[in-house]
Amino acid sequence: MDPLACAPMGRLIVIEGLDGSGKRTLTDALTKELADRGLTATRWAFPRYGESVHADLITDAMHKRLGPLVDTVYGMAVLYALDRQGAAAGIRADLERFDVVLVDRYLASNAAYCAARLHEDAHGDMVRWVRDVELGRFELPVPDAHLLLRVPVEVAAARTAHRADTEAGRERDSYETDGGLQARCSEVYEQLAEQNWVSPWHVVDGSGPVDAVALVDRILG
Ligand SMILES: Cc1cn([C@H]2C[C@H](O)[C@@H](COP(=O)(O)O)O2)c(=O)[nH]c1=O
Numbered sequence: 063m064d065p066l067a068c069a070p071m072g073r074l075i076v077i078e079g080l081d082g083s084g085k086r087t088l089t090d091a092l093t094k095e096l097a098d099r100g101l102t103a104t105r106w107a108f109p110r111y112g113e114s115v116h117a118d119l120i121t122d123a124m125h126k127r128l129g130p131l132v133d134t135v136y137g138m139a140v141l142y143a144l145d146r147q148g149a150a151a152g153i154r155a156d157l158e159r160f161d162v163v164l165v166d167r168y169l170a171s172n173a174a175y176c177a178a179r180l181h182e183d184a185h186g187d188m189v190r191w192v193r194d195v196e197l198g199r200f201e202l203p204v205p206d207a208h209l210l211l212r213v214p215v216e217v218a219a220a221r222t223a224h225r226a227d228t229e230a231g232r233e234r235d236s237y238e239t240d241g242g243l244q245a246r247c248s249e250v251y252e253q254l255a256e257q258n259w260v261s262p263w264h265v266v267d268g269s270g271p272v273d274a275v276a277l278v279d280r281i282l283g
Pocket of ligand 1: 168238
């Protein structure tokens with residue numbers, strides 16, 4: 063074997079969608095389907111609650127624990143980006159060890175949610191900023207593909223409300239209770255998918271069960 067040949071890198075697949083779109087369930091189904099095909103997979107989720115100081119600061123802001131202080135879109139965008147920067151080396155290492163690395167929310171969440179909190183005129187600048195900072199300056203591993211779980215905003219909202227009622231300690235955060243934000247966010251996601259922002263996007267209907275077999279076929283080509 064050529065000693066200079068590089069080991070093949072795993073694929074970095076990002077799962078995106080509104081709060082309540084079913085990202086966790088889809089990630090579980092993909093993990094199982096990949097294992098059934100004899101492929102190794104691991105997973106990450108952002109923000110890294112309980113694992114990074116940046117995620118702790120995000121939680122304070124999301125649950126309105128800042129008192130008279132205000133969170134700003136820019137401040138939040140930086141915190142989310144720093145949370146990911148702290149994970150970059152770990153993700154890179156996983157890409158060398160696993161066939162597939164599944165990520166539940168990545169920089170596209172920052173682009174979609176932060177843009178959705180700004181006037182439409184500023185959306186382009188926000189989306190560019192996220193890409194330049196996270197992939198450019200922070201050098202995060204670049205995704206090979208994005209999966210966007212498309213669900214009507216009302217369906218996603220009903221799911222997060224149900225989760226808050228039935229799961230202990232799963233109180234809805236300030237983004238989840240803001241229907242206007244979720245609706246604008248959904249629009250930005252559609253634009254990112256349309257542009258194949260950063261990598262190819264696959265749109266998946268998340269209102270019912272997802273066919274993981276067909277989806278893995280699509281992703282792996
Ligand atoms: C990962 C990430 C999440 N978010 C938002 C989306 C969610 O409403 C919220 C928390 O994510 P979660 O509900 O999936 O735990 O943070 C961003 O605004 N930027 C990011 O980079």
